Amino acid sequence: MRDSKRLLSIFRSLSEARQQGLLEYAEFLAGKEGADIAAAPPSEPLLILRPEKENVVKAIQRLMQTYPMLERNRVFHEASAQMTRHLVHGVAAVDAIDELERIFARNYQEHLDALKQDPLSS
Template structure:
């Protein structure tokens, strides 16, 4: 079975909310979300509050906007793993989002440490 057929079969087996979540995630992966900043990203995280009701895809999008200074490719694997935990393994959205918050905060601290080393090396 081709990947496309397998994906369609899996998609059809999901509930409507999970189908929408999968579509949202696919759009995120394809990079169709609008870029919040065209200029140089800010040095500090943006104060974008976490809504009371948020799905995992929207949380990833919010966190990417909150931390525009982070390299999307470096976070991709960890964010995808949380999405998989939620969609495939049934982990509650709130739990996956809490972990995403920790991942982004940790990556931001690593970014700061790396930036500090770069400045010291100059």
């Protein structure tokens, strides 16, 4: 209860834009909580086009769907860092999303490289 009051106090002290960013980040974290996939993920990235206008949270969700074969916890740390750069340090959403695209592509390449070294690990 004490934490929720503190969170509400912090939320109210933020500008409207930062409040929106905090809500988007909370939605991202909430989505991560229930992200258990029962079926085996595809081995190839799915073709999900990047919308012309997209916020950072939606981009992370899209990229998680595009690359379901990646270990979420491994990518989450780097994705969270981009969210922080955007929300706290004022990096433009498009720049943070461009970096997210590179992060996911790099992680996918590392995934492929690991499979080549140990094809039975998939």
